[in-house]
Each structure stands twice: as structure tokens, then as C-alpha cells.
Amino acid sequence: MASPSPTPSPSGDGLLGHTPASLVQVRQSADQAAGWVDQNWQGWVESGVRIVFVVVLALVLRTMVRKLITQLITRMARGAEESAVVGGRLGGLLVNAERRRQRSEAIGSVLRSVASFVILGTAALMVLSALGVNLAPLLASAGVAGVAIGFGARNLVTDFLSGVFMILEDQYGVGDEIDAGVASGTVLEVGLRVTKLRGVGGEIWYVRNGEVKRIANMSQGWSTATVDVQVGYREDLDQVQSVILATAEEMAKSGPWDELLWEPVQVLGVESVASDSVVLRVEARTMPGKAGLVARSLRARLKAAFDGAGIRLTNDAVTASPAAVAPVATAPAASAAAADAAPGAEAAPPTAPTEAQQSAAHIDKG
Numbered sequence: 001m002a003s004p005s006p007t008p009s010p011s012g013d014g015l016l017g018h019t020p021a022s023l024v025q026v027r028q029s030a031d032q033a034a035g036w037v038d039q040n041w042q043g044w045v046e047s048g049v050r051i052v053f054v055v056v057l058a059l060v061l062r063t064m065v066r067k068l069i070t071q072l073i074t075r076m077a078r079g080a081e082e083s084a085v086v087g088g089r090l091g092g093l094l095v096n097a098e099r100r101r102q103r104s105e106a107i108g109s110v111l112r113s114v115a116s117f118v119i120l121g122t123a124a125l126m127v128l129s130a131l132g133v134n135l136a137p138l139l140a141s142a143g144v145a146g147v148a149i150g151f152g153a154r155n156l157v158t159d160f161l162s163g164v165f166m167i168l169e170d171q172y173g174v175g176d177e178i179d180a181g182v183a184s185g186t187v188l189e190v191g192l193r194v195t196k197l198r199g200v201g202g203e204i205w206y207v208r209n210g211e212v213k214r215i216a217n218m219s220q221g222w223s224t225a226t227v228d229v230q231v232g233y234r235e236d237l238d239q240v241q242s243v244i245l246a247t248a249e250e251m252a253k254s255g256p257w258d259e260l261l262w263e264p265v266q267v268l269g270v271e272s273v274a275s276d277s278v279v280l281r282v283e284a285r286t287m288p289g290k291a292g293l294v295a296r297s298l299r300a301r302l303k304a305a306f307d308g309a310g311i312r313l314t315n316d317a318v319t320a321s322p323a324a325v326a327p328v329a330t331a332p333a334a335s336a337a338a339a340d341a342a343p344g345a346e347a348a349p350p351t352a353p354t355e356a357q358q359s360a361a362h363i364d365k366g
Contacts, residue, residue: 050130058123065115073108106167106192156193158210163192166209176219177289180212222262223291227282227298228271231306232315237278240311241267244282247305251298260290265298276314 129135150157167190172178176187180197183205189196195212197205231240248265251257263285271281286294306313 047130047132051127054123054126054130058119062116062119065119066112069108069111069115073104073111076104100173103167103170103173103190106190110164110167110192155208155210159193159208162209162212163190163195166190166195166212167192171215172217172219176217178218179216180207181214182211183207219288221288223286223288225284225286225291225295225298227284227295227302229280229282229302230277230313231280232312233274233276233278234315235278235311237270237280239309240280243305243309243311244280244302247301248282248284248298251301257294257297260287260294262286 125135128138166172172187172195173190174187178184178187178197180195183197183199185197185199185203185205187195188198188204191209193209195207195209197207199205229240229244231237244267245265252261252264261284265282265284268281268283271279273279282298284294284298
């Protein structure tokens, strides 16, 4: 019986045979990686340095621009305050401190936001370009998205732009009395999108800036107080005018009306004429927003002055028909008619004709 042939024991010859091939592949991969790094490391360094430079430059430029805008806004506000001091009382009234502060803050905020958006947006595009990103599809997508957002949020964009122009043009500010069409009242806050008003009844209105089509500002420049003064038809208008002017002059010399009245009170003349009264129109230029207060006080003073001067507000109605004179011949007929009406009563003796009746009878005979 033949003995089995011994199986060959494993040896390292097979492994040693494959080892040189693996080392060669590793060496080739390492050489390729080293060559790739050697070819591209300069580009990486340049791109990194460029990105760092762009980012640092953008941050520095943004900081400088924001600081410059802040200094410019502060200088504008300070110049307005100095001009108000030089301009005197009128200049101080036209420049409200809170209004000026909010307007400056709003303008500064808009300018800083625009500057930051432009600078950082440009820096971001430059960084993406340095990284090798193709900007053409990105910009096209951004354009389409911008158009879609513009159509979807057109009211928001309209409100924002309207608010920016309102603030830049200084159409109104905090403390102004305005009539915005949709609402009227005192301005409490001016924003880029919404204006906050306090109504006459105390209610608060939030008005979107895009909805405002016209604005009437009653607090800029000056106001006019109009008072219609009624006097009796038979009163002497020259005396009435003298009393009005004297009362207004006395009022203008006393406080606080000496500050509220900016020009002498004027009597414009007769406004209307009725059968028992005449209306005179009186006007005065006042501090903005104080016309109603001045008009009410002037009416009260004129009432007291008219009482002291004996000037009546109304008289008996005046008729335009002439007075008829009864003829003398009708007197006996009237007595006979009275006797017929009362048969039981004694007949009254005929009355003696008056001088006017005698004159009329004499004229008739002539």
C-alpha cells in the first residue's frame, strides 16, 4: 500500500512573490499624490491668501464705511441743531430733537444696511470665484428668485421704499400733526414700513407707508387761527373793529400768547350779512399746531370785551318794506266798525288827529 505523498507546507514564497507588486503600487500612488500636491499647492495657497485678503478687506471696508456714515449722520444732526439755535425761536420750533434723532437714526440705518449688503455681497461672490465655483448659474438663479420675491412681496417693497423717501425728504416727523388720508393725528413713530399715529380720540393708527398717497402736515412753518365774530346789524363796525384789535393786542402782550402769536391779529372784513347780525372774519398767524388754542382764547376775550363795550351780538330783524301811514278819513269808519261790532257798548268819541295825520291830510287836499 503506497504511502500518501506529503502535502507541501505553506511557505512565504507566494507572499514574497506578491509583496514587490504591492509596494510598487503604493509607491506609485504616493508619487502621484505627491505630484498632484506639488502641482496644486501653489494654487491652494494663492486661493487661500486671496480669500483671506478678500474677507479681511471686506470687514475693514465695512467697518470704515459704517463709521463714516455714523459720523456723517451725527454731523448732520449737530448742524441742524446749531442752525436752530442761530435761527431763533422759529428755527427751534421747526427742528424737533426727537424728530431729528429718529430721522437721523433711520437714515443711518438704511445707509449702513445698504453699505453692508453691497460690500459683503461682493466679497461673497469673490470668495466663491476664488474657490472655483461657476457664478453664472448662481446669478441666474438669484435673478429668478429676486423676480419671484419682488412679485410676491411687492407691497412690502413699496412700503419700504415709500418709507425711505419719506424720511429722506423729511415729509413729517415725531410730534407733527398730519392728515395722511387714511388716518390723521400726531406722529408717534416713523419707521421704514409703518408710521404710528395717535388719533384725536386717543386711538393709535398703524399706517403702512405704501398706502399714503398724500400728506397734509399741520406742524410745519405756521398755522392760521380763524375766528368769525358776530355782532348786531345796527352796531358800529368801526367801533367793533377797534375793540377787536385792542383786545388782540392786549392778548399778544400777555403770556403765553406772546410766543404763540407770531403776527398781529388782522380783521379781514365783513364775511356775511344777515337781517339781525353781521359776521366779521379775524385771522392770526400762530405757532404750528396752536391755531385752535389761540382761536378759543381770542373768542373768550372778545366776548368779555363786547360785554364791557355794550356791543350786542344780535339786533331786531330789519325789514326793507316802507312804513304805511293811515289816512285821516279812515278814523270815523274805524269807529263805526267798532260800534257795529259791539252794539251794547257806548260809542267811543272820535280821537283827535295827530300832527302826522294832519300833515298827510293837508298833502292829500293839496
